[in-house]
Amino acid sequence: MDQIETFYDVMRRQGITRRSFMKYCSLTAAALGLGPSFVPKIAHAMETKPRTPVIWVHGLECTCCSESFIRSAHPLAKDVVLSMISLDYDDTLMAAAGHAAEAAMADTIERYKGEYILAVEGNPPLAEDGMFCITGGKPFVEKLRYAAKDAKAIISWGACASYGCVQAAKPNPTQATPVHKVITDKPIIKVPGCPPIAEVMTGVITYMLTFDRMPELDRQGRPKMFYSQRIHDKCYRRPHFDAGQFVESWDDDNARKGYCLYKMGCKGPTTYNACSTVRWNEGVSFPIQSGHGCIGCSEDGFWDHGSFYDRVTDLTQFGVEANADKVGFAAAGVVGGGIALHAAVSALKSAQVKSQSKPTVQNEEA
Amino acid sequence: MTRGATAPPARALAGDATEADRATVARRTSVYVYEVPVRLWHWINAAAIIVLCVTGYLIGSPPPTMIIAEATHQFVFGYIRFAHFAAAMIMTVGFFGRIYWAFVGNHHSKQMFMLPVWKRSWWAEVWHEVKWYAFLERTPKKYVGHNPLAQIAMFFFMTVGMTFMIVTGFALYAEGAGAGTVLHTIAAPFLAWIGNSQVLHSIHHLGMWFIVIFMMIHIYAAIREDIMSRQSMVSTMISGTRTFKDDRPD
Numbered sequence: 001m002d003q004i005e006t007f008y009d010v011m012r013r014q015g016i017t018r019r020s021f022m023k024y025c026s027l028t029a030a031a032l033g034l035g036p037s038f039v040p041k042i043a044h045a046m047e048t049k050p051r052t053p054v055i056w057v058h059g060l061e062c063t064c065c066s067e068s069f070i071r072s073a074h075p076l077a078k079d080v081v082l083s084m085i086s087l088d089y090d091d092t093l094m095a096a097a098g099h100a101a102e103a104a105m106a107d108t109i110e111r112y113k114g115e116y117i118l119a120v121e122g123n124p125p126l127a128e129d130g131m132f133c134i135t136g137g138k139p140f141v142e143k144l145r146y147a148a149k150d151a152k153a154i155i156s157w158g159a160c161a162s163y164g165c166v167q168a169a170k171p172n173p174t175q176a177t178p179v180h181k182v183i184t185d186k187p188i189i190k191v192p193g194c195p196p197i198a199e200v201m202t203g204v205i206t207y208m209l210t211f212d213r214m215p216e217l218d219r220q221g222r223p224k225m226f227y228s229q230r231i232h233d234k235c236y237r238r239p240h241f242d243a244g245q246f247v248e249s250w251d252d253d254n255a256r257k258g259y260c261l262y263k264m265g266c267k268g269p270t271t272y273n274a275c276s277t278v279r280w281n282e283g284v285s286f287p288i289q290s291g292h293g294c295i296g297c298s299e300d301g302f303w304d305h306g307s308f309y310d311r312v313t314d315l316t317q318f319g320v321e322a323n324a325d326k327v328g329f330a331a332a333g334v335v336g337g338g339i340a341l342h343a344a345v346s347a348l349k350s351a352q353v354k355s356q357s358k359p360t361v362q363n364e365e366a
Numbered sequence: 367m368t369r370g371a372t373a374p375p376a377r378a379l380a381g382d383a384t385e386a387d388r389a390t391v392a393r394r395t396s397v398y399v400y401e402v403p404v405r406l407w408h409w410i411n412a413a414a415i416i417v418l419c420v421t422g423y424l425i426g427s428p429p430p431t432m433i434i435a436e437a438t439h440q441f442v443f444g445y446i447r448f449a450h451f452a453a454a455m456i457m458t459v460g461f462f463g464r465i466y467w468a469f470v471g472n473h474h475s476k477q478m479f480m481l482p483v484w485k486r487s488w489w490a491e492v493w494h495e496v497k498w499y500a501f502l503e504r505t506p507k508k509y510v511g512h513n514p515l516a517q518i519a520m521f522f523f524m525t526v527g528m529t530f531m532i533v534t535g536f537a538l539y540a541e542g543a544g545a546g547t548v549l550h551t552i553a554a555p556f557l558a559w560i561g562n563s564q565v566l567h568s569i570h571h572l573g574m575w576f577i578v579i580f581m582m583i584h585i586y587a588a589i590r591e592d593i594m595s596r597q598s599m600v601s602t603m604i605s606g607t608r609t610f611k612d613d614r615p616d
């Protein structure tokens with residue numbers, strides 16, 4: 001096995017100057033929420049540690065995660081990480097194609113057994129032996145199992161790999177299945193979103209490459225540094241929420257004033273993601289800032305939880321096309337009707353009993 | 367003025383009492399069932415639940431936008447949510463207090479928490495009560511505490527229902543409190559098990575209707591029993607004493 005280069009070696013070979021390299025290190029520290037004291041540590045790690053190889057595979061998906069990734073706001077981070085990844089395997093981004101590409105993957109797995117990170121975009125459909133997604137002439141699920149077997153850790157990119165996303169929405173005809181339900185013996189990091197934010201993606205991968213360990217995860221397996229707060233917790237429209245000032249319909253005056261989108265079905269209160277802090281497209285904006293509610297794209301099964309435009313959503317996940325209020329109101333109506341009927345019969349019955357037992361009652365009172 | 371020599375002085379009745387009244391009262395047909403903590407809890411809990419239902423409904427469907435001041439100086443929805451959380455805390459503390467009282471209180475204070483499903487006689491009384499409500503039985507039985515049907519309702523709607531609302535409510539509250547807080551640490555496994563928090567909102571919301579339906583049945587049954595059964599109902603929860611309208615022993 002030949003000597004594995006360090007990150008620094010790779011960067012220098014890619015024509016990146018020492019100055020740019022240091023800039024990259026401080027940028028990374030900032031992106032990960034680390035203090036300036038971490039900059040030399042990151043630099044040292046990158047100079048001395050052999051780089052971590054990455055294999056990036058694509059299952060049933062739309063490639064929006066890759067699209068997001070290559071638009072990272074910090075071009076240096078993107079270039080560095082991308083160039084390092086493309087050294088190994090990414091069937092969408094790499095130069096090689098066909099048999100050469102598949103050979104590259106086999107070669108990487110062979111050379112870096114137990115050391116590489118497997119990044120999965122999309123998910124495997126399991127119905128019909130996985131025939132709904134064929135890559136390299138084989139069902140994707142086989143490729144996934146093959147690549148996962150010797151991986152150190154797995155990153156589940158996006159809602160597809162993490163939860164299933166649209167292809168797993170009911171009735172899920174292809175039986176699209178999130179990665180953690182297929183690969184159960186490897187540490188898995190979920191980076192949900194449709195797509196995930198570019199800076200979140202590069203942040204997670206840079207963390208793993210530099211520190212050679214997984215970022216701290218929450219109970220659902222998401223990196224805490226990006227997924228421990230709801231959109232609602234850091235939303236800049238939150239004061240309008242607390243004030244009770246809502247957009248009542250699209251294009252009303254309140255919408256122009258930028259009031260809270262709660263009544264328009266905003267899922268910010270139930271969605272864990274970094275959109276309201278990191279934002280999108282180099283920090284330009286995010287859905288709510290553009291006047292549309294959050295649709296909850298980074299949450300489990302977000303397609304199956306009723307309309308994006310209802311706050312009290314239909315209980316579709318329980319197979320009911322009505323929301324809690326409609327169900328409850330109908331049930332209360334039925335019970336109310338029952339009570340009225342019961343009361344009427346009770347009154348009739350007791351009147352009957354009274355008239356029958358009148359003499360005895362008078363006797364008692366006498 | 368017919369002050370009978372046989373009547374003990376403690377039972378001395380006002381002048382308008384007839385011989386019949388005296389005879390009835392002498393038989394002492396009232397029993398002290400609901401102790402002070404139980405009655406206090408009942409009414410505080412009722413008030414808290416009404417506040418929770420109204421504010422909870424408004425949390426799902428907020429009132430029309432009010433523009434009283436700049437957002438910084440206006441806190442309308444915030445106050446609605448605050449009222450919900452305040453009532454929630456009162457209800458929860460009360461519920462724990464009520465559980466405590468089930469241990470130290472009288473026999474009837476335990477009924478809400480335990481169904482004697484292992485007793486055949488209890489099932490017979492359930493059946494009797496079902497028939498009474500279905501108009502198939504002419505006379506209801508006398509109960510000092512809850513009748514078995516009411517006991518079942520109490521158990522499922524209050525003990526189970528309130529536990530459900532407290533668990534889901536505090537999980538929602540933990541989300542607002544945020545990761546890292548003690549409450550969130552406790553709720554984290556439950557939140558992870560639920561997955562998408564929208565589900566949590568939906569089931570908490572459904573729970574409200576479950577409790578609303580209970581309130582409707584509860585109030586109707588209490589008033590109906592007060593009128594038609596052989597014992598007092600509504601006043602019992604105020605005074606604590608159950609009075610019986612006849613002295614037949616069955």
Ligand code: HEM
Pocket residue numbers: 269311312415418419421422423425426447450451454455457458531532534535536538539540542567568570571573574577
């Ligand atoms: C009888 C008891 C209760 C009723 C009827 C009730 C009712 C409701 C309803 C209808 C909602 C709106 C759900 C939605 O559609 O988003 C809600 C939200 C909520 N409830 Fe309750 N609730 C009860 C008890 C509790 C308790 C014990 C707590 C504990 C602190 C609690 C905390 C919350 C929280 C945190 C929310 C979400 C507020 C938000 O999203 O802004 N509730 N409740």
Ligand code: SF4
Pocket residue numbers: 231232233235236237238239241259260261262266267268269288293294
């Ligand atoms: S717009 Fe959405 S996320 Fe922002 S405060 Fe309103 S409900 Fe919360």
Ligand code: SF4
Pocket residue numbers: 193194231271272273275286287288293294295296297298
């Ligand atoms: S605001 Fe919500 S729907 Fe939009 S990208 Fe962020 S998490 Fe997804």
